[in-house]
Amino acid sequence: MIVRLPPLAPGLRVGLYGGSFNPAHAGHRHVSRLALRRLALDRVWWLVSPGNPLKDRSHLPEAVRRAEGARAVAADPRIAVTDFEAALGVRYTRETLTWLTDRHPDVRFVWIMGADSLATFHRWRGWREIAARMPFAVIDRPGYTLRAMASPAARALARDRIDEAAAATLADRAPPAWVFLHGPRSSLSSTALRAVQAAPAGVQS
Template sequence: MRLDAAGLARLPPAAPGLRIGLYGGSFNPAHLGHRHVSLVALKRLALDRVWWMITPGNPLKDRSALAPLDRRMEIADGIANHPRIAITDFETRIGARYTRQSLDYLRARHPQVRFVWIMGADSLAAFHRWRDFRAIAAMMPIAIIDRPGFTLTSPNARGAQAMARWRIDESDAGILADLEPPAWVFLHGPRSTLSSTALRAGR
């Protein structure tokens, strides 16, 4: 594992008070849809940075088609191509298997950073299957970015219903990072049809 002199995983630069969006996934491969989500989040949520957390693998997905981490990092870096988007593989370096472990680590390292968890509406549809999803919702605000085919279905999924009382209007998205969790917002707008699965299939 690549650690610093104190035995801690290296993370992108952060400072107290920064508003940082966390966008996790296998990025297998990264594509312009990921960049679109990040730019929407930066603008609509008034974030200072977005970190792409390149995971070692999704426990809910088949890993047989997963490209090597270094290759996924390289492609992601080229696709992001933005001074306010950083790429990190710290989850592999700390041995995290689940999102809650990663978020616990980040909050302990940077307790004064205002983190927001970002995910697509397709992920919200399966959020109830994530380990400790209720605990994740209680750890930091969540922003859902609309995806084609999930505009109407994902807000009615089990995970969304469990959090329904804490949903804020998207007109208030700019203050999400300042709210105590649980708090979440569903952001509508232009949607990207790109997907890593389709790209791997050559579609």
């Protein structure tokens, strides 16, 4: 099995932003640039997943096709798009993070998720293991601020949350450690974009 990763080097600060990217859009780029700036990262990787185990994947295009579209949207040399999870054959985020950190212990990885993901984080397979494996940053999203912070995972990990003013230190911290980042928010979503694309000609949503 050959698994090709974007370039890595010891000490590099890399944000991992996973998702279906079906399709990728400017909101993904906005989140990535916000993370690069606020977390003092060197790179952000878009991990184009084989599919979210919590969602219907019956009509999901192949990862390689979604990755091609994501590369066209990323349009930033600091953002790398990879679909290595499909080649690796993993289904769950904890498997991906374990594989990466075991093989690249000198890279400072940070997991990046939206506030909508934090709201359901307690439903992820091995979510406590993920929090103990790698620092993570939560990016605020419209309509999810309060729901995310009231979620079971946010409450369980409340003592590990760092102040937003210290966000640039997150990659240097031993997990569990996380930060909630506020700022300009994007209302774009892949679900809404798919609905528009599927609408008959002349029909506006």
